[in-house]
Amino acid sequence: MNTPAIAPILTDEETLDEVIECLVKHLPIETQGACDQRTLFEILIHAASHIDSIENTCKTLQNTPCGNDIRYHLEKYNDMQGLEFHLNRALQGRMPPRLVNRQQCVATDFNLLPYYGHPTPEEEPYIYRSQAKDGTCSFYAYATLYVMRKNKRVTIALTAVRAYDTTIAVLTRLFDQLSPLHLKIKRLYLDRGYFCVPVIRWLQALEIPFEMPVISRGKQGGTRQLLKGGKSYRTTYTLQSQLYGGVTFDVWVVCLYHQGERGKHGIRYLAYAVYKIQLGLRSIHHDYRKRFGIETSYRLKNQCRIRTTTKNPVTRLLYVGIAFILTDLWVYLTWTYISEPRKGGRLVFHDLFGLKRMLAFLSQAIERRRPPVTAVFLPGGRE
Numbered sequence: 001m002n003t004p005a006i007a008p009i010l011t012d013e014e015t016l017d018e019v020i021e022c023l024v025k026h027l028p029i030e031t032q033g034a035c036d037q038r039t040l041f042e043i044l045i046h047a048a049s050h051i052d053s054i055e056n057t058c059k060t061l062q063n064t065p066c067g068n069d070i071r072y073h074l075e076k077y078n079d080m081q082g083l084e085f086h087l088n089r090a091l092q093g094r095m096p097p098r099l100v101n102r103q104q105c106v107a108t109d110f111n112l113l114p115y116y117g118h119p120t121p122e123e124e125p126y127i128y129r130s131q132a133k134d135g136t137c138s139f140y141a142y143a144t145l146y147v148m149r150k151n152k153r154v155t156i157a158l159t160a161v162r163a164y165d166t167t168i169a170v171l172t173r174l175f176d177q178l179s180p181l182h183l184k185i186k187r188l189y190l191d192r193g194y195f196c197v198p199v200i201r202w203l204q205a206l207e208i209p210f211e212m213p214v215i216s217r218g219k220q221g222g223t224r225q226l227l228k229g230g231k232s233y234r235t236t237y238t239l240q241s242q243l244y245g246g247v248t249f250d251v252w253v254v255c256l257y258h259q260g261e262r263g264k265h266g267i268r269y270l271a272y273a274v275y276k277i278q279l280g281l282r283s284i285h286h287d288y289r290k291r292f293g294i295e296t297s298y299r300l301k302n303q304c305r306i307r308t309t310t311k312n313p314v315t316r317l318l319y320v321g322i323a324f325i326l327t328d329l330w331v332y333l334t335w336t337y338i339s340e341p342r343k344g345g346r347l348v349f350h351d352l353f354g355l356k357r358m359l360a361f362l363s364q365a366i367e368r369r370r371p372p373v374t375a376v377f378l379p380g381g382r383e
Helices: 012-026 037-049 054-060 067-074 080-093 167-176 197-205 222-226 281-302 313-337 355-369
Strands: 103-114 127-133 136-147 154-160 184-190 210-213 233-241 245-257 267-275
Touching: 012 037, 012 080, 012 313, 012 355, 037 054, 037 067, 037 313, 037 355, 054 067, 067 313, 080 154, 080 313, 103 127, 103 167, 103 281, 136 167, 136 281, 136 313, 154 167, 154 313, 167 197, 184 281, 197 233, 197 245, 197 267, 210 281, 222 233, 222 245, 245 281, 267 281, 281 313, 313 355
Parallel strands: 103 184, 184 210
Antiparallel strands: 103 136, 127 136, 136 154, 210 267, 233 245, 245 267
16 A cells, blocks of 8 residues: 655745745845846845855856846945835745734844955945954944744844944834834843943833843942842942933842852842833843844854955845845744644744755755856867
């Protein structure tokens, strides 16, 4: 008796079609001649799946336009604000259910990509200065909003940080992108880099619940004076700024004991600025650790980011945006196809469809249509 064949739940061709459909729908790049939209996006996807450059991808695959032709079409995108809008619609276009019209825990942070050399006038407005890292103080910076819900962790907003941007301006652009989702913030997790008077005052004015670490300042006074005693406690603190005045907020100080961890002993103090948070004092430390999920999203993005040396900030944003879109689509496809509904919550088979497997699916589906080059010939047919 023949056993009936089991139909696959997701194929590499279906995976590629889902990605192409999302990109074509939300990124209206004008094309002409032999380079139609599908060809353009297949080359971009193949380059992303191999963390490769456009130039090398065009040389690797047969029946593709040259690298200059691809870059010519990509550089038609010269509006940073318009590209941000389209990328955000793409990020929000394939989201797992029950993320919109609901309260969600959200994290925000800056992702810094090192910049070396002297910026051109075209680049200079987008070169962000920060603390030294990887041998430079100059970066291309991108800020994101990231939803942290079990099995549905996705990037929902992205913006390029300008050199002249204040932190409030960056946060405002990110939150403006949330309007189509009608999403309410249950808790906002911020990095210590946001610890300043304008940000705290702005979040309090908007009544957004938030958690962020308090930066320890001063030798005996300042915020350092809060780190005392052997018991966790709550208090209030007024942060002063010569430029922006003062702002008062709640501070939760958590006392932990090293107990020989990494050879250390004694008390470890953790202080958090909080606003409208309904948690126990001892829970704040473990709750804030959820924020590190956004760091994971940046590492995943780097697994499918197109390599480039272009000086065009808009093209660079496009490549970063495509990487975030691919990781979001991976979460969407896993939730939609690689899972089963059950009582008590959906069962997701993460081991069956990791991000690297999705990227391999995309690569091999494209290579069936555009086989890799298998031989090299000298120009002019010389032996």
